Amino acid sequence: MARDVIDKIDYAALWVYPTFVSMVFGVWSWNLEVLGGYNFSSAIYSAGGVDFSVPLIGATTSVLWILWTNEFDGSNYSDMEKLTIVGTLLLPIGFEFIPAVNELLSSNDWFLIGGTVLVTFATGWISYTE
16 A cells, blocks of 8 residues: 555455446446346435435445545545545535536536546545555
C-alpha cells in the first residue's frame, strides 16, 4: 500500500465503482434473463421517492473499501484529496437523494456520461495517491 501506486487490493473496487455508478446514473443497465429475470438497476427498497438498489449500495461500498484499505498505511490526505473523496461518495448518493442533483445530471446525456467519467477518474486518483 504505497503512495503513487494503485494498490492491488483496490483493483476490484476500481472495476465495481464505475460499473455501479453508471447503473445508478442510468447510463446502462444489467439484466439477468434466466431464472425469472432480474434487473440489477431495479430498487431493492423504496422510501420517500428514494430507490435503494444494488448499484447504489455497491458504489458506496467500493469507495468505502478503497478508503478503508488506504487507512491501513496511515494515509495523510491533503485537502484536495478530502474534497475528491467527499465528491465521489456524495455524487451517486446525491443523485438518488437530492432532486436538484438528479435533475441537473439527467438534463443532458453528456452530463450523465461526464459524471460517470469524473467519479471514475477521481476514484482511481484516490487509490493511486494514497
